[in-house]
Amino acid sequence: MAVKTKTKPAEEDGVRLKKRSNFGEVWHRLRKNKLSMACLIFLTVLILGIIFSTWITPYDYTAQDLMSRFQLPSAAHPFGTDDYGRDLLTRLLVGGRYTLLIAILSVAIGIVFGMIIGALCGFFGKWIDSTLMRIMDVIMSIPGMMLAICISVALGSGVFNTALALAVGTIPMIARQLRSSTMLINGQEYIEAARSFGESNFRIIMTHVIPNTLAPIIVQTSLYIGGSIMGIAGLSFLGLGVQPPTPEWGNILNNGLDYIYDFSTRWNVIVFPALVIVLAELAFNLLGDGLRDAMDPRMRK
Amino acid sequence: MLKYILRRLLMIIPVLLGAIIVVFTINYFSTTDPAMVKLGLSASDPVKLEAMRETMGLNRPYIVQLGEYLWNLLHGNLGDSYVYSKTVWELLGNRIPNTLRIGLGAMVISVCVGIPLGLVAALHQNSALDYITTAIAVFMNAMPGFLVAVLLMIVFGLKLQWLPTSGADSAKSFILPIIAAGIGPICQDARMTRSSVLEVIRQDYVRTARAKGIAEGKVITRHVLKNSLIPILTMVGSGLGTCLAGSILVEMIFNIPGMGMLINSSIMSKDFITVQGCVVICAIVVALANLLTDLAYAFVDPRIMAQYTGGNKKKKKAEEAA
DSSP states (O other): OHHHHHHHHHHHTTTTSSSOOHHHHHHHHHHHOHHHHHHHHHHHHHHHHHHTHHHHOSSOTTOOOGGGTTOOSOSSSTTOBOTTSOBHHHHHHHHHHHHHHHHHHHHHHHHHHHHHHHHHHHHHOHHHHHHHHHHHHHHHHSOHHHHHHHHHHHHOSSHHHHHHHHHHHHHHHHHHHHHHHHHHHHTSHHHHHHHHTTOOHHHHIIIIIHHHHHHHHHHHHHHHHHHHHHHHHHHHHTTOSSOTTSOOHHHHHHHHHTTGGGHHHHTHHHHHHHHHHHHHHHHHHHHHHHHHHHHOGGGOO | OHHHHHHHHHHHHHHHHHHHHHHHHHHHTOSSOHHHHHHGGGGGOHHHHHHHHHHHTTTSOHHHHHHHHHHHHHTTOOOBOSSSSSBHHHHHGGGHHHHHHHHHHHHHHIIIIIHHHHHHHHHTTTSHHHHHHHHHHHHHHTSOHHHHHHHHIIIIIIISOOSOSSOSSSGGGGHHHHHHHHHHHHHHHHHHHHHHHHHHHTSHHHHHHHHTTOOHHHIIIIIIIHHHHHHHHHHHHHHHHHHHHHHHHHHHHHTOOSHHHHHHHHHHTTOHHHHHHHHHHHHHHHHHHHHHHHHHHHHHOHHHHHHHHHSTHHHHHHHHHO
């Protein structure tokens, strides 16, 4: 459906917007959306901060200083210190590497597998479609969080395992979407043309089907990353996911939650990790919404 | 109608079976050896370990173990705990009501609050009310349920001391957990209702209804709401899974003895068969909820039932709606 609506305005405006590529068109519309741009800037700053954290804070994220436990924010420690006297800002910045790595990895796994399954189903139809789609239905019938818990328990902790645990739940959603958009383009002339040139099915899927159905999925990446961050936090909260002492937003927050009854004096160990998680997720979600609107202006308002 | 219900009922069996097989298979390929967990410290003795594997039946082929698990499940037996000398059901049974209470409570408030909010926002599109509702919904949607639980606990439990912060002794102690688990679904329902109603409200038949001079209230209930209910129902139906998962996380904050606490302690003690049991129970509850959603579709939209008896078109319709 998205493919259809995407090409239509371009054809109508073809005379005026001759040179602007599809991507350029989306970018142009996105730039008008102030909220999305603010999110994009926030995320860029956040990611730069995470990458260059060693130059931002002088502390080592593992360095314990038992003399200065539970310090509230000050000039030396902008976010205060945690229960081992470690600088919270440093830990959050370094933890962001793991959190975002897992989130991006999980979405990437989900997209690759979802894409393959969706394209196969939509392209071949018949028994391949019905078999794979029934399997997807089964996976979808298990609540995403429960599935992630189950896989995470079976595979154990670690960056890749956590990413995989979160990815499995997203595969069916992506596969379904790609299946329907593949079905839409399947009857189009360029597929027929490619077939009449004697191109193999594999080649048609790789060079024609996937590139033409990918755009809506790419746009949703941002939304999926937001969801993943929430999932990681949930898993960490249950004691799964990346294990301490490796910092990760979820387990930093979880660690802080041990001191919930001392909230009035030790609020920083809860407030800052929570704020980082919520803001990052919010930014990814809003950026995703903005991108979706920019992709498909018809959906807007 | 009876035929429809029966067919739907029969259709959830393969899906449920598949879900249980998936969960079993994931656990079967677990990196943790159940015999090692069961033996605990004495697992270092390879002879004992092998003997334990034999008695637990772990050396049998996958398909036999799966068959046994399914057969036992059919008799309400979820297997024996690795850690305690109890069956999983003994550990789980009396905890299910607490989790269901929170999960269903969250679902009820999500419907009672989310749908009216979304409707009001859509009817007053682009008003301040609409913007505020949407902004709050977007913001709260980004909050993990357990974080909402923490906030509620700090404000109402610790600062104001209006409501208890832990335990499941009275109805009062369920108020905060239900709100915490329900906030995400409320926001989702509100957003979905808003967009669904906005799509319908511009249709020609709504204009016609207004032109005919039908009272605005009637136009909204009979023409707008009724036609926008399908995507909302899908959302509500799938929301139960979210509510249950939310409940599991929220229970731990409020120290309510439900499935969430059990999952957490089972993860700590590597008693993975109990975790598996919890997931299976959730899958069953969600499957039943999906069944109810499907039945509700038929009540809301007679076309669906008509299509259904004609063939497999219903699935496609549901997919389009989702």
